[in-house]
Amino acid sequence: MAGAAVFLIAAIVVGVLRGVPADEGAAATPSPSATATTTPTPAPTASPTPTVAGFPQNANPYDVSTLPQVNVFAVIPSLPVDDSPFGPTTAERAVPLGVGAPVWADPRGEPVAYLPREYAYDGTTVPVIERQEHWIKVLLTGRQAMPSQGNPAQVAGWLRVSDVEVAPSTETVVVSISARTIDIVRNGVAERIAGDFAWGTDATPTPVGRAFIMTTRVVPEYGYTRGHPIVYLSVQSPTLDGFGGADAAVTAFHYHDDRSGPISNGCLRVDPEAITKLSALPLGTPVIVNP
Structure with a gap:
C-alpha cells in the first residue's frame, strides 16, 4: 500500500468485510499524541430552512x-x-x-x-x-x-x-488538507482535534468534498491501528477500482504511527486522541474534506 493502507482503502473495508489483510507495513513504536484544543470556528452545516413543496408526492408501493x-x-x-x-x-x-x-x-x-x-x-x-x-x-x-x-x-x-x-444531526467533521487541521463542529462551535495528519499521495489522493461516517469498528488484525477503531467513510478512491483483491476502495480515518503529509493511499491517519473522538460520533455524521 503506497505509504501504508492509510487509505484503508478497500484494504480495510476489504479486510474487514472480506477478510483480506490490509498492507499497512510493519508497526513501529507509537508516537506521542497531540493535544486537542477548542476553537470557535463557524459550523459548515446550514441552519434548518423551511420545508418547500418541491416534487409531487408519490404514494405508489414498490417491491x-x-x-x-x-x-x-x-x-x-x-x-x-x-x-x-x-x-x-x-x-x-x-x-x-x-x-x-x-x-x-x-x-x-x-x-x-x-x-x-x-x-x-x-x-x-x-x-x-x-x-x-x-x-x-x-x-x-x-x-x-x-x-x-x-x-x-x-x-x-x-x-x-x-x-x-x-x-x-448536530455534529460535522471538517478537514482541511492545506491547513492540516481536523475539527468536530457541534452547534456552531468547532473543537480542533488534529493539527497535523497524513493524507493521500498525488497518485492515490484523499477524496475531497462531503461524505459521511459509514461504519466504525475495531480490527485487531490490523497491527498499524494499535487496537484503535477505524472510522470508515462513504466515499471511495478517485483512482483505485479496488484494493487487496476486492472491488471496494474505501476512505477512512485511522491511527498510524506515520501520520504526517501526503503518504497514504487516501485515508486520513490521525493520532490516538483524534481517532477516539472521531469513533464516538454517530453513524451518518457528515464529513467535509477541503483541499
Whole structure:
C-alpha cells in the first residue's frame, strides 16, 4: 500500500468485510499524541430552512427486493454523483423504515435502487442534504462507476419522507488538507482535534468534498491501528477500482504511527486522541474534506 493502507482503502473495508489483510507495513513504536484544543470556528452545516413543496408526492408501493441494493460494494450507474460536493447539509440524518427504502435518481421517475435498513457494514444511516415536503435528498454509499470506467465520486439519491425516520444531526467533521487541521463542529462551535495528519499521495489522493461516517469498528488484525477503531467513510478512491483483491476502495480515518503529509493511499491517519473522538460520533455524521 503506497505509504501504508492509510487509505484503508478497500484494504480495510476489504479486510474487514472480506477478510483480506490490509498492507499497512510493519508497526513501529507509537508516537506521542497531540493535544486537542477548542476553537470557535463557524459550523459548515446550514441552519434548518423551511420545508418547500418541491416534487409531487408519490404514494405508489414498490417491491424493494426487485431493486439493486445500495451498499459499500454496489456500483449503480443510475445513481447520480453528488452535484454540490462542498454544500451544506440540513443538520439531519435519515434511516429507512421496514426492510428498506426505494431510492430515486429523479423523484419524477421510478426508483433505481433501495437503501436497506440494516447492512453488515452499515452505511444505512445517511445525512440529509436537501429537504422537501415529500422528499429528502441524501448521500449514499457505493459508486456510480469504477474510476477506470467513469466517475467514482460520492453518490446521492432521493428518498420519500414517508419511507424514513429523520432525526437531528448536530455534529460535522471538517478537514482541511492545506491547513492540516481536523475539527468536530457541534452547534456552531468547532473543537480542533488534529493539527497535523497524513493524507493521500498525488497518485492515490484523499477524496475531497462531503461524505459521511459509514461504519466504525475495531480490527485487531490490523497491527498499524494499535487496537484503535477505524472510522470508515462513504466515499471511495478517485483512482483505485479496488484494493487487496476486492472491488471496494474505501476512505477512512485511522491511527498510524506515520501520520504526517501526503503518504497514504487516501485515508486520513490521525493520532490516538483524534481517532477516539472521531469513533464516538454517530453513524451518518457528515464529513467535509477541503483541499
